[in-house]
Amino acid sequence: MNTKIRIKLSVMMFLEFFIWGAWFVTLGTFLKSNLHASGSEAASVFSTQSWGAIIAPFIIGLIADRYFNAEKILGILHLIGAFLMYQMYVSDDVSIFYSYVLGYMILYMPTLALVNSVSFNQMNDPEKEFANIRVWGTIGWILAGLSISFLFHWDSAEGVTQGLLKNTFLLAGIAALILGLFSFSLPKTPPKVAATEKIKIGDIIGLDALKLLKDKNFAVFFISSILICIPLAFYYQNAHPFLTEAGVENPTGKMAIGQISEALFLLLIPVFFTRFGFKKTILVGMLAWAIRYVLFAYGNGSDLSFMLIIGIALHGICYDFFFVSGQIYTNSKAGEKYKSAAQGLITLATYGVGMLIGFAIAGWITDNYRINEKTVNWEMVWIIPAGIAFGVFLLFALLFNDKSKTEIEKEEVSAI
Incomplete structure (x- = not known):
């Protein structure tokens, strides 16, 4: 793998997990302090991650693996995700917020598989090479948390009281927009399965x-x-x-x-x-x-x-x-x-x-x-x-x- 591709894949991983770490960690506090959500309402919002995980294999198996390059699907999903993040940023009602976060997680969870697919497609020996790329995702998550606490102070007692945690969605949305545009410059990752090949739902969800x-x-x-x-x-x-x-x-x-x-x-x-x-x-x-x-x-x-x-x-x-x-x-x-x-x-x-x-x-x-x-x-x-x-x-x-x-x-x- 040449240096240019390695840097691109590292940036991709960094942004992928920076986005998730920028809003998901503080979500519980935001729901309670900004939207005054009950425990059950918060549970419904958090469960969107599970619904995204359940639906993700179908998006990957039925669309990404058959018809479009992985990097293009990745770009489109993050661009739509950036729009939904902005809607979450301006939402002030938990029921409306729920609909946006559900849509977002259905789109985001498949990208976790897509960034891996783009990475593996460029590697001769994934067992040795992947960890050096994937670690940038962890660094992205860590930097998101450090920024919220030590740079912006949105999670301070004063910041929570003033409702500043909603800015985490704006931060994540900007990062999603950048990754969405950046994805179109990633190495080409064509579909793995012929579009004419028979679809087996059991294969998609691992039955x-x-x-x-x-x-x-x-x-x-x-x-x-x-x-x-x-x-x-x-x-x-x-x-x-x-x-x-x-x-x-x-x-x-x-x-x-x-x-x-x-x-x-x-x-x-x-x-x-x-x-x-x-x-x-x-x-x-x-x-x-x-x-x-x-x-x-x-x-x-x-x-x-x-x-x-x-x-x-x-x-x-x-x-x-x-x-x-x-x-x-x-x-x-x-x-x-x-x-x-x-x-x-x-x-x-x-x-x-x-x-x-x-x-x-x-x-x-x-x-x-x-x-x-x-x-x-x-x-x-x-x-x-x-x-x-x-x-x-x-x-x-x-x-x-x-x-x-x-x-x-x-x-x-x-x-x-």
Whole structure:
């Protein structure tokens, strides 16, 4: 890959995740302070990410993979997205805002696959080259958070009171406009499938991979993946409002610690896999979810603020050790025939079904554990997902066995 293309792909990744990080992190606080949304209304807005994840494969499979270059679809989706971001910026009613954010997420979620497609098309050895490009996405997310907190101060107590968080949508919209125009200069990435080839809906959403569920261990992993997304939804929906109410200064910038942690722990996954195997690695990720929420439940923004910072920093273990490890495990179990289908099915199950359930539960819990109209009982809001995460941890620990049948038989023989 020549330097010019490498720079273009890096800029593309940077902007792709800068856009998401510029508005999604502070969304919960914006909904509460600017639009006075209830927990259930906030849950509906956050669930648009899940609906986008469910619909995305159809946009990619039915349109992008068959009729148009990926970079052109990427450009069009981000240009429309920039318009919708502006509409979110000027919205002052949660129901109207919901319609715009739903439209936006249906368009944005497919772009996550499109930027990967554009990148992979330029690589001879994606396993070695992709990480160096993808890391710029994490940097973009981090820089968005740091800008909101330390450059613009929109998430300060005064900024939240003045309603300045709505400016995050303007920032994201400008970045979307830039990426939309920039996308047309990206390397050409033609369709992978002939337009005349017969469409199979099962292939698009990965239904062929359901055959893998005949394997008990994969079925346990699959169910655990859906269930662990319930506590994950609590973090996305409630972390920023909680940190803001707890009096943590520059909460958006401090939440970027989670992305820094994610980048660092990503490098440790091969070490954990080699030394401890898949089961122990993924169990560490599950347990980290329970620990972080206990830290959130009993920490505060003053003398125990270090507990909140540790909870944020655990994001790398929570996300990488479960989701990235899970993707690697799925890839190894699927085989060549079902690799794409299996990854698509896991994405649909987690970011689609699992998160959809999680956001609904998080909204219900937030509404039902209020001290008064303005104050939430955050201790209970975090203890409940901690309990769910620990329950999934026990389920996986007891039912999943990553040893092969041959290894079990050898152990039984040696025991005799």
